Amino acid sequence: MEQSALWDRYKKYLYLNNTLGIYIDISRMNFSDNYFEEIKPKIETAFKDMESLEKGAIANPDEKRMVGHFWLRNPSLAPKPEIREEISETILKIKEFSSKIHKGEILSSTGKMFKRVLLVGIGGSALGPQFVANALQDNDTKLQISFLDNTDPDGFDRLFAKIKDELDQTIVLVISKSGGTKETSNGMEETKEIFSKTNLTFSKHFVAITGKYSKLHKLALQEDWLEIFPLWDFVGGRTSETSAVGLLPAALQGIDIDELLRGAKECDEQTRRNDICQNPAAILALMWYYFTQGVGGKEMVIIPYNDRLQLFSKYLQQLIMESLGKEKDLNDNIVNQGIAVYGNKGSTDQHSYVQQLLDGPDNYFITFMEVLKKRSKTSIILEDKVTSGDYLHAFLLGTRNALTKKQKQSITITVDEITPYSIGVLIALYERAVGLYASLVNINAYHQPSVESGKKIATLTINLQKDLLSFLDNNRGKKYTPLEIATEIGQNTEIETIFKTLQHLTANMNFNVEKDNHEDVFSTKYFIKAN
Numbered sequence: 001m002e003q004s005a006l007w008d009r010y011k012k013y014l015y016l017n018n019t020l021g022i023y024i025d026i027s028r029m030n031f032s033d034n035y036f037e038e039i040k041p042k043i044e045t046a047f048k049d050m051e052s053l054e055k056g057a058i059a060n061p062d063e064k065r066m067v068g069h070f071w072l073r074n075p076s077l078a079p080k081p082e083i084r085e086e087i088s089e090t091i092l093k094i095k096e097f098s099s100k101i102h103k104g105e106i107l108s109s110t111g112k113m114f115k116r117v118l119l120v121g122i123g124g125s126a127l128g129p130q131f132v133a134n135a136l137q138d139n140d141t142k143l144q145i146s147f148l149d150n151t152d153p154d155g156f157d158r159l160f161a162k163i164k165d166e167l168d169q170t171i172v173l174v175i176s177k178s179g180g181t182k183e184t185s186n187g188m189e190e191t192k193e194i195f196s197k198t199n200l201t202f203s204k205h206f207v208a209i210t211g212k213y214s215k216l217h218k219l220a221l222q223e224d225w226l227e228i229f230p231l232w233d234f235v236g237g238r239t240s241e242t243s244a245v246g247l248l249p250a251a252l253q254g255i256d257i258d259e260l261l262r263g264a265k266e267c268d269e270q271t272r273r274n275d276i277c278q279n280p281a282a283i284l285a286l287m288w289y290y291f292t293q294g295v296g297g298k299e300m301v302i303i304p305y306n307d308r309l310q311l312f313s314k315y316l317q318q319l320i321m322e323s324l325g326k327e328k329d330l331n332d333n334i335v336n337q338g339i340a341v342y343g344n345k346g347s348t349d350q351h352s353y354v355q356q357l358l359d360g361p362d363n364y365f366i367t368f369m370e371v372l373k374k375r376s377k378t379s380i381i382l383e384d385k386v387t388s389g390d391y392l393h394a395f396l397l398g399t400r401n402a403l404t405k406k407q408k409q410s411i412t413i414t415v416d417e418i419t420p421y422s423i424g425v426l427i428a429l430y431e432r433a434v435g436l437y438a439s440l441v442n443i444n445a446y447h448q449p450s451v452e453s454g455k456k457i458a459t460l461t462i463n464l465q466k467d468l469l470s471f472l473d474n475n476r477g478k479k480y481t482p483l484e485i486a487t488e489i490g491q492n493t494e495i496e497t498i499f500k501t502l503q504h505l506t507a508n509m510n511f512n513v514e515k516d517n518h519e520d521v522f523s524t525k526y527f528i529k530a531n
Helices: 003-013 035-054 069-073 081-103 124-136 153-169 182-197 215-222 244-253 257-270 280-292 312-324 354-359 388-405 420-440 449-474 482-488 492-507
Strands: 014-017 022-025 058-060 116-120 144-148 170-175 206-210 227-230 298-304 339-343 364-371 410-415 513-516 525-528
Touching: 003 014, 014 280, 022 280, 022 420, 035 069, 035 280, 035 420, 069 081, 069 257, 069 420, 081 227, 081 244, 081 257, 116 124, 116 153, 116 182, 116 244, 124 144, 124 244, 124 312, 124 420, 144 153, 144 182, 144 244, 153 170, 153 182, 170 182, 170 244, 206 215, 206 244, 215 227, 227 244, 244 257, 257 420, 280 298, 280 420, 298 312, 312 339, 312 420, 354 388, 364 388, 388 410, 410 420, 449 482, 449 492, 449 525, 482 492, 492 513, 492 525
Parallel strands: 116 144, 116 170, 170 206, 206 227, 298 339, 298 364, 364 410
Antiparallel strands: 014 022, 022 410, 513 525
């Protein structure tokens, strides 16, 4: 396409909203001029589905719950007065608690002011707070934040070594709706142990964010934790950033949560419009639908040309892939829906996978993320009339144009600057786009059955480990191959799992399992020494 034609298409399809401070350029997606008219009946149905969702329809049949993350930034929309009151009261409580921490009205167990936050959570309980922290924390951040978002012992040790000198000034946020999430409970217990070894009273440092009457809620009450904040069943992990999950760590860092909520609320208002061309979330959802043709197997590449947005692609991975990756549609047909999401920051990508994007398979579209304001101060001039920010801008446009010449498709989202308000806008924009796209392809975006099945299989593996440990313990001094152990404990169909578990146990000597190495690794024998 000639440059004049590209310019005409750009002018025709550029979405610009000065209130939100955002531009969305879809001109380099190759949809036809009559596409929006053709797709109108489907998107109108999606609008109705979204309206029903916001009014409190049961959207998660597995758990028989509503989906109300939109209410978090506008409590007046909630269908019940008690929900409206709880949301408003929680936001006020977050502000008051954070203010007391900052002013030293709440002190650590040693009487010192808190300097650090340690967030213990996984998935949506960590990805949103990580993204927001990376985007908005500065040198004047009131409390620095760290994360335990896995059940990796080495990861625990590395983080504890990093914060050990300030452990007595660290407030710990444990986030789990049910309180039974193993990764989170493991991180909590490891953190408790570190506090105990340092002779610190952990309960004077720990805060729970959890469902009412959950296992974690009961534990926090029993152990007299510092505070408990609610996490409602109508808020899913991947859409929880504007709940206490995201607002409390942000407020403790000193981030303006009122502005973040205002950005999300005002974006929600814009994305309720039934005029396609005036609804930014509908525009995104329809571009996804155009490229995928409503079926799975395509890829979305997110490239933010700004270091503060580096974690946005990771955040969107969960939001989009957990919401849209579904085996069955709402009519129980096998559809295997999903859009694979990956990305890294520009201009880092000039030196990594842009080569494949240009010359490899044409199974993806790119979303470029651009921030107009590159710096809060004047930049130095590197050469004649050129700054480092100019180069960043040029690399974005250069990559975008190179892809267009190769007939690869892209969307460009531009925000004026990175602020709590603009981050709130981006969060709400993608939450709504995911919901609309799910309606377009007739799937439920708000359940995750396969995630739960993986957890169940993990539990079976843990139980199998317990069985083989009991067997070896009861037969101390005797040596067995994995096949012999599998036969003895009646698990002949799980030999591979037993073999890998024995390798794991001998590498980590917690349970005294040893081995006699054999030239044939599968003939190696395992044992626990006799007393």
